[in-house]
């Protein structure tokens with residue numbers, strides 16, 4: 001079962017926790033409307049010892065994907081600094097998601113980066129069993145806008161809106177041997193992909209330093225360096241390339257290059273045994 005946080009993931013307050021729209025409300029009016037106001041959630045689970053993925057579970061949900069909310073933050077964070085991040089990034093986001101040719105100057109690029117980091121940290125912390133980033137890193141971001149060192153974010157765009165309102169997330173433990181796994185049973189690698197209009201975002205939290213972002217493919221632009229202007233749009237990624245970016249971690253885990261090993265601390269009672277997990281052994 002998925003376990004949602006009981007405290008605000010950014011300040012630790014017991015709440016009450018509020019529902020934060022992952023795609024801001026102002027975006028709902030400009031994003032393409034899907035044919036039906038419903039979406040599905042699909043959850044795949046891997047278990048150790050060379051076993052392939054179990055059949056994935058698919059659940060039909062009410063409402064378009066871009067109306068989903070996460071119940072992980074308190075009202076003070078939601079209506080305070082997070083809403084401020086969103087306001088500052090909105091003018092840049094409007095241009096990027098419509099593919100309007102423009103140059104994003106450093107202050108706009110900084111605002112965009114801050115908003116993207118807040119969203120990625122929120123997505124990483126959505127379920128406790130998949131969270132890679134520590135609480136300290138989220139606090140550092142909230143109070144000092146410090147970008148966590150294990151986090152990399154790149155953005156791209158497609159000529160179509162095929163990925164508008166889509167969301168892909170894969171969490172696992174990757175290591176060259178079983179001792180590379182975090183000692184507390186946490187995962188160390190999380191890929192997060194989401195789309196808005198023609199813009200898509202790919203983030204990788206690589207706690208073990210095992211994965212190269214270049215393996216994702218596509219024509220992606222790093223959100224850093226923040227002191228340089230950002231020319232938009234970059235070369236278009238095809239829908240197939242964008243899909244490859246979204247699924248790159250999953251594809252690696254399913255490939256023959258990965259050996260699955262049992263979790264080293266399977267006796268840890270706090271570890272959810274049904275959660276996606278596995279260890280990668282790098283081929284020599």
Ligand SMILES: [Zn+2]
Nearest residue numbers: 008011074077
């Ligand atoms: Zn809070």
